[in-house]
Amino acid sequence: MEENNNNNFVEAITDKSVDFKRWYTDVIIAAQLADYSPIKGCMVIRPYGCSLWENMKRFLDKKIKDTGHENAYFPLFVPESLLAKEAEHIKGFAPEVAWVTHAGQEKLEERLAIRPTSEAIIGSMYAKWIDSWRDLPILINQWANVVRWEKVTRPFLRTTEFLWQEGHTVHRTEEEAEEETLKMLEVYKDFMENDLAIPVYIGRKTEREKFAGALRTYSLEALMSDGKALQAGTSHNLGQYFAKVFNITFQDMDGERKFAWQTSWGVSTRLIGALIMVHGDDSGLIMPPKVAPIQAVVLPIWGNKTLEGAVEAKVKEVGEILADVCRFKVDDRREHTVGWKFNEWELRGVPLRIEVGPRDIEKNQVVLVRRDVRKKEFVPIEKLKDKVTELLNEIQKNLFEKARKFRDNNTREATNFEELSSMVESKQGFIKACWCGSEDCEMKIKEKTMATIRCIPFEQKNGKCVMCGKNGPMVYFAKSY
RNA sequence: CGGGGUGUAGCGCAGCUUGGUUUAGCGCGCCUGCUUUGGGAGCAGGAGGUCGGGGGUUCGAAUCCCUCCACCCCGACCA
Secondary structure (H helix, E strand, O other): OOOOOOOOOOOOOOOOOOOHHHHHHHHHHHOOOEEEOOOOOOEEEOHHHHHHHHHHHHHHHHHHHHOOOEEOOOOOEEEHHHHOOOHHHHHHHHHHOEEEEEEOOEEEEEEEEEOOOOHHHHHHHHHHHOOEHHHOOEEEEEEEEEEOOOOOOEOOOEOOEEEEEEEEEEEOOHHHHHHHHHHHHHHHHHHHHHHOOOOEEEEEOOOOOOOOOOOEEEEEEEEOOOOOEEEEEEEEEEEOHHHHHHOOEEEOOOOOEEEOEEEEEEEEOHHHHHHHHHHOEOOEOOOOOOOOOOOEEEEEOOOOHHHHHHHHHHHHHHHHHHOOOOOEEEOOOOOOOHHHHHHHHHHOOOOEEEEEOHHHHHHOEEEEEEOOOOOEEEEEHHHHHHHHHHHHHHHHHHHHHHHHHHHHHOEEEOOOHHHHHHHHHHOOOEEEEEOOOOHHHHHHHHHHHOOEEEEEOOOOOOEEOOOOOOEEOEEEEEOEO
């Protein structure tokens, strides 16, 4: 345990620079976002983490509904016969599907898969519900848990069971489906950048990286502060693949029976992992104010016995002022000193700290300290309300700007393979480079550098493939999670 | 799923090489009381362990052997 009187008061967590991966799990455990469970690969999301997820859900759920979607809930189980109907899709998931084979002692007549995703079960229902072009579009979203038996798991980033939302829509035309796919990509981008303060690059996935069974997959790619990229969300144009498998047809305006066009899109609790790795520092988490479970923590500093009553009264007054301003918590625990609490709440990433002590009572003020820049301010009680609102907004903006600058500063351009290779090796981050479009070159680059094509952005300038020299689009390469 | 590492109190560790003065210990945390509180407080007293599970060797196993499990790191696969 190292002693340091200036900056490093945190004993519980490893420094980011020393061991980023360990820092990541240390922070999660110490901040009580989650904990390991007795089940391999499964974690418990503790109240603090759950509250964060609920806040994230609230923002995203509203955006999903504002774009015309409704929530529904489909079964956890998928009969084997249904899942087996299509080959390509299930081939992508087969190794990670968990099966229910028994009910009590009795063997089931048909095995039930625990959904790794819900295309099959939802597709089978859509076939029942759709008959005419007038039934379209169907715009449904579900918040659910899914299970994928992963070999390697890490809290939030990849767990055996995880929480997510999956949108499943059906459209009359290919154009409409494509429009929906891209619309939701934008909804996600808006959510990630404005609510989570996580800047993302968006673009199309390569054939190799796309969702099993999809026509086209689009993704949002974020840069973690260790220089590795993280796929933060995906939106798929499923084409007519599942429609053909599950016989989702409708009679069109022209009287002809046609296969429907589908999309699916999802983001998961992995976003919590992203949030931790984008904003956190050596002292712990930093929560973007919009989704922070606690936006401000009020800490009474008791002083000597004769002043306690006055401090208590002032804390109560502060509480009343903040009541409809932000989500706050008064930490009046007696068992810890105030210094201890400073560190504790910094570790847990609360954006604003409000100190109320004997010296403040005389001046009718409080002390505000920002978590992101640790700046201290003395604020008169009558200005508290406006100041808190202002600071929370500023912190939200600052976190995004900081992350965007980091991402931009770590996005480099390579014109040939040697440059690409040395950039991956020495700097990490995103690397813009041209690629001919062949899987062959994609694989070669991956094998030689460990970097993969994260996405092909929409705004294009073509150039020579860093591998073979043929003409092709500029893409983002990165080592990724 | 391959390669490596770890597993002793809630957490971090020592003890293991060379089996027996160990009744398994230390720091932090925890409980009780008093004093404290503007950047991880002090004193006093106290609770807490089938040494990851199972099997074996031995008069005797935390210590040696086998096996299983979990977690971490590095690779192949994925949100």
